[in-house]
Amino acid sequence: MQKYLFLGDEAIAQAAIDAGMSGIYAYPGTPSTEITEYVQNSKEAAEKGIHSEWSANEKTAMESALGMSYAGKRSMVCMKHVGLNVAADPFMNAAITGINGGMIVTVADDPSMHSSQNEQDSRYYGKFALIPVLEPSNQQEAYDLVHYGFELSEKFKTPVMLRITTRLSHSRSGVESREKRKQNPLALPVDLSQFILLPSLARERYKILLRSQSDFEAESDSSGNNKYIPGKNRKTGIIACGLAYNYYLENKISNHLDYPLLKINQYPLPRKLIEKIASETDELLILEEGYPLVEESLKGFFNSPYKVKGRLDGSLPRDGELNPNLIAKALGIKEADFPAVPELVSARPPAFCKGCSHSDVYLALNEALAQYGKGRVFSDIGCYTLGALAPYNAINSCVDMGASITMAKGAADAGLLPAVAVIGDSTFTHSGMTGLLDAVLEETSITVIISDNSTTGMTGGQKSSATGRLRQICEGLGVEKDHIRFLNPLRKYHLENIGIINEELLHQGVSVIIAERECIQTAGKRHRNLSGLKQK
Amino acid sequence: MKTDIILSGVGGQGILSIAAAIGMAALEDNLFLKQAEVHGMSQRGGAVQSHLRISDTEVASDLIPKGKADLILSVEPMESLRYLPWLNPSGWLVSNTEAFINIDNYPDKEEIYSEIRKIKNHILIDADRIAVEAGSARSSNMAILGAASSLIPISHEKFHSGIRKIFERKGEDMVKLNLMVFDAGRKAASDYLSR
Structure with missing residues (x-):
């Protein structure tokens, strides 16, 4: 057994390696990226032949993980919360097929949208798909629940979701590892029609999934992952899910609170434990990161016999990440006023790095479009989204x-x-190619600028599936060769670049302009590594 | 014993290396620790912070509650003020004087310094100058760590072995340079306090 100082993400990765995983599949997305990166950089994973290359998108990743499970081996697929929207089709259907080798779907939610366009709560997807969901509250639990998750998955032949949030993904703490398990041997499913979701077969599979629900619930009551901790003050019972438990504990220690507590790390909700805490206390306060999933379940649609407080009745904010102060307030703890931020402190939003190619693309595009007026540029997810900001x-x-x-x-x-x-470039191969095909088939007059920095920049410079392939992909999709243009986004070519954009804006039909210059960050890193090697 | 530290700066200034150095030193001392980092979009030149909590008993929350931080350690002066609501009344603010100006409406530097001087327990040092004088402009973060090190209940030698571990793979020269900058920062802080 070894002791590590791990980010939540890294704890999950090492646990998966230790638990006998044969492959991890993912597309980078904050705050999930470091899980797959850890496996990619792990010498142990390389020696064990564990697959860890990036996938084109979350859907292809989920399907590959399911394929590995079909072949009898343990697999993990990782993504950020919105990535699960992309992978929702295989995700929902993997719940119906069930699995062969153990399979964990790790989803990292981003409440407060630190680096995302929404704060959707993946536990709803778990509930939607009718599969068990595990939600650790610290790095050690994240490590342990991966081991348990593979066991649970193989015991009930179901995919299992591991749900984490930003604070756990990117918070570091001590973790102790466990005994390592061997990988599964290659083994076909016993029933070779298990994964064929023809309606007649799917109906049977769905019934199996429905029958499993009571087992999943019983497991939630008995696994030990959901813990009832008695307390003397029976005015309020606290139900704390995942990370929210830490914030409660912080207040419990500093204010000597003694409420009965139910700590939730596994769903479906443990019915017996909830009935126990509800019947012993006057009211329940639900602390959960994300949407009010537990609170809604307990309130029921009309009349619940229990008084339930949480995000819905205003005890806690309806949106945003929780923190210890919000929970103190919900517990009725009076806190002193905090010092204010001096007025002179100005906001410092993220911005393009100095010398970023995207900024040169936008400077040229803005000038080319000046004659047409504002309001006609549709953009996408990545560093270049920062083009929304001034200047x-x-x-x-x-x-x-x-x-x-x-x-x-x-x-x-x-x-x-x-x-x-x-x-x-990376977003284009993730989900842009099919849309471009639509435009090509209808000869729609659009100008597509692929701002190609040859990496997945925002998440820290992971390999892009598009690198070196954009011309062939666009040609293959049927974009006319004369209207696949290239420009070098550098200040010295500014006028030339405006000219190219202007020509293509006038073209009746699909134009693709590939603006290729390497990300300044990855280029810098490469340069430093090279000079470091030379010194040695 | 429990010390709650907020590290602040601008994405790319190396606050994660400071966090890693303290974390390593804390582990050497067999302390418990939790450290919440910021990754992703804000790392692109935006305001970044890290919550670092070290203790001789297990740490509960990954985030420091408002009003509970013992120390704000900042590699950028304006950023040090952004987290004042977290500082406890007897807490310390240790900041670099060198401004990182990547916004149009950056306030007057003297006004920033005077806001910092309003805080009873503060240390202001020019970490960039210290680093340059030691011969490593990129190591200013280690100067700031040095300046704050006497306020963190970890011994000088444990800090040294923490820094050594972090820079070890970059070679002995880098280790020595960073240790030198760390010590120079520590001295600058004690000079500041006895000024």
């Missing part, structure tokens, strides 16, 4: 991976001409 104010949309091209198409269909899409 560029260059884009008008950022919705989901790939939406730039398809929204530009819809707007062009409606008559907004010219319509421009700005998308990154």
